[in-house]
Amino acid sequence: MAEITLKGNPIHTNGDLPAVGAKAPDFRLTQGDLSDVGLADFAGKSKILSIVPSLDTGVCAESTRKFDQLVASRDDVVVLVISADLPFAQARFCSAEGTDRVVTLSIMRSRNFAKDYGVLIQDGPMAGITARAVVVLDADDKVLHAEMVPEIGQEPDYDAAFAALG
Template sequence: MATIKFQGKPVNTCGELPAVGSKAPDFTLVNGKLAEVSLASYSGKKKCLNIVPSLDTPTCAASARKFNQKAASLENGVVLVVSADLPFAQARFCQMEGARDIVPLSTFRSSFARDYGVELVDSVLAGLTARAIVIIDEEDRVVYTELVPELADEPDYESALAAMHEID
């Protein structure tokens, strides 16, 4: 269990992020066509998991926008924006924002939040995810993680993107 803060108050997650150097846990998430995708769907690519509670919040939206701006420059990489939003809401967000370089994926019908240790287990946000970044290399090894200490804050974009660029 990890503890972060939401508006300065402690909030606990169900576990810990996958360890750097470990094999990334497989996942099943739902895309905009309501099809299930897994880690294997992005085999051979560098993966940036931008995990957010909901694209309906200002910080999550800002994070998705920022990664969308940077995603096109990633060689052999993909930015997966993972949230609890339904695929319809994610598609609407991407359409309204012109976000074409990120892949929104929903935790709808998924154990992803528990498997990646980011499910919030208490507070009014119980059931949503903490804000986190997980960078996974082409061989599905975790090379970088960040659990954002204050849920209302944005992640460290520079470090996450540097980790994506450093993967050989």
């Protein structure tokens, strides 16, 4: 169980992020057309999992825009933005913001992803959705970098995530 904060108040997740060097747990998440995808659907590419509580917050929106810009020159990398938002809301956000290089995925059908990655918030006003975290995987789904952002209102370390890609 990890302790993070929301506006300085301690809250807890159900576990810890996958360890660097470990094989990433597979998942089933829902994309915009309501089909489910897993790691195999992004085979052959490095992956940045940008895990956010909701795209309907300033920090989540900003991190999605930044990852969208940072990945523009990398055809070998896909950014998966994972949140509790419904796919329809994710699509509206991406359309309004012009973020067309990220893939938004929803945990709407199951909280298993959040549980398996240790990001399911257990208590406080945001219980039941994901903490803010970044997990970077190589093309073989090995964890290269894992950051649980300590304060939900803070942005992740973009430089560290991209440095892990090499």
